[in-house]
Amino acid sequence: MANLKLQGSIYHARLTVPKDVRDKFGNKAEMWRTTGTGNKRLAAIRGAEMVAAWKREVLSARNGVDVTEWTKSWAKQLRSSSVLPMDDDALPGYKSPSERELAELVMIDQLEDMVQDQRFTVPQAKDAFEVAIGQRAILADYKEDYMAQYRNHGIKTKAAYQAAVERFVNQFPDDHSVTPKALKAWVTSMVDEEELAAKTVTRMMNQARSFWAYLVDHEIVADAPNTAAFAQMKVPKTAKKQESVIPFSADEVVSILRSPVAVEDPQLTLLITIAMYTGARIEELAMLKRSDLDFKLEVINFRGTKTKAAVRTVPMHPVLIPILSGIKGEDPYVIDGLNTDGRGERGKALGKRFGRLKTTMGFIPRRQVFHSIRATVATQFEQAHVGEGVAADIVGHEKKTMTYGLYSGGSSLEQKRDAVHKLKYPPLVPL
Template identity: 35%
Template sequence: MEILLPRYLQQRRRRWYAVLDIPKTLRPQFGDKPRFVQSLETESISVAERRVLSVVASWKVRLEAARTGKPEPSVDLAQVALDWREALDAAPDTDTRDRYELILSDKADKAEEKREGAGVELFKVATRQWLETGEMVEDWLQTLDNEPKTIDMKRSDLKRFSERFRLTLHVERKAVQRWVDHLRSQEHLKLPTIRRIISACRGYWSYLQRLDYVPDDAEPFRDVVPRPAKKSKRDIAERRQPFSDSDVVRLLNASVAQKDENLARLIWFGMWTGCRIEELCALRVTDVSLDRFQINDAKSEAGWREVPIHSTLAPALERMCAESTDGYVLSGLTENKYQDRSNAVGKRFGRLKTRLGFGSSHVFHSIRKTVTTQLDAAGIPEAVSARIVGHDIPTLTYGVYSGGAPFEVKRDAIMVLSYPLQELDQPASFGST
């Protein structure tokens, strides 16, 4: 006996029924029943095949509404089309597929009677003549070697893209340009965000071209986003600014006053090294030695480096390593879903600096700028400073051919860092005096 979709059709006492399993996590919302079951009111397999997909599609809409908490939309022909595509792909032979296509054609005619163009879309999506824009997104994402957070961001960008353009045949340059204009004027997205979205779309589109799902000569994303303009006075004013030396001490005192030990240690660690917050939070005890520590998981090649330990930092750093309970220098930090240990403590720093009156141009990275400002003011050569804080060195001589500054040179350079420690409320807690 030929059965269309074993998962969806079931015969009981000669009558055909539509069936669909309910995921265990959603069953409480449906009276704990394990599956949907509905009689198709027929003993004919051909009639059952015509009726089952629309029934199952309506159930899937209910499940999605239960999963997301959003109201149930009307049954979407797109889901019906994908169900039919699955049926056509599963057809055991050519004769069966031809029979399915006749049934599909009949259903498409009825859809066309209700809304012009709906039947054509149903038939062509089901028979793979047209592609749903978002249906290959997960396959593409699996080919990428990005961090989980970046993958999630691209997934979000492409969800926005596929909601705007349900079918790839609608993705044309003028339409994309109108979408970009909409993102700017109606959704008020900034140009860097739009460039990121279009970049993800361009990468995904290239993947579809390699698989011959879209034409090779189609360039719907070419020049749709304005090029970066020359920075205005406002842009320059809003750029991240360094904290003054006294401001860093104020932040430190405030973190101690609110008894946030990890935040105080983070600030103390950052002000004597110029390291990024992610580097400090990810540093392991095993990467610290007597007079230096190694950054082995930086965001760029230049960031992988050896950092001298300032003599004022050394006592507190030694104590942090000795007291660690989890192998990290900054012990006890929580992780987010991307295993990022800097997220929560970074937010606490943001609330702290806002409470002290600092705006968006001052962030934890501003302490890094404080360090580089001090190195610059002391006349430390840029190549040496870059080796300490992990900046790229653009020149061919130093950036490509140089083996790096000797450790002694970097140690002497970092020793120029100084702060008004007499302003510390509890200097002994950091081992500075």
């Protein structure tokens, strides 16, 4: 081992300190420490642990100490270390330490040094030690790995799951804090203090259960007793019920389009116009690209942002064809000029503008929203006797029945075109 040197009868570990960080190590050119043995094989194992720890100190000196990364690194090393004695040929009466025991000793020495140098606080050092040896798991460290399983889900679904998991790990920093009493208090606070609707609280609880099951499956946390505590979580009876969305009438949709605010806002006008002839969700419309428009077949290919059913082909209503074909400019999106937020969404600003507009026009708060246009389309389909399966294929709803949902290949383009042509509104421009 290059980092090992025999002095007298005892081997010593050593590491050359890089010049750029020597001032943080007392201007030492080299770090030395005895391995405490003259057995070269045993010294090589002990020396490797010491050198690894020194290298982490060098990295920390260059970049500052990242407690999370430092702890992850040690936790990984401890998990891979053998618990068996390293030297089977030890002298009588001498118990050879294991790789794991030596690694823990080196880690403790390093923690003490960093506390002494004020690079770790005492609580940080205590937490880091417990996490590294597997006594505690920092839940936030695993949320990104957990969310990776949803990479093929729609944008809205991923965003909802991400928000739920972040809420959970913010409330419960480690596995020890997840207790039956704390879980009950968490759910109660969402209902009584935040006044979240029962449906929202249920979604939070379901994601918490799913995240915990992931941690159990990957042996990050213990199964009992918390799995049972999750199973017993219930939405308090005091939780308010989420009020259902009320559809706009066809006249109301057009009145919004004719309003001075919408007339002066081409992005909002285009959003509403496409929605009223497709039933599409706001984020689906915001993410719609010009390459998704097929004027040869006269269809719109929605890529979906929520479920697999949201990926669909919708025929263009005759009113939409001249509007969509007349879009100019270099922006790849149908509704141009929108910013993409940190979650990859483009429709929030438009949604807020629509919300302010319909509120000033006196529509019912929380019940008449942009999604109400989607309900308008569904209502028109039902009143025109369009089959539920055809309507679901157009608006991007999952089919609940076994026959249509599992076995059917879906509605034909002609069936959908016939249904779309049944959507009727007053003239967009007053006669």
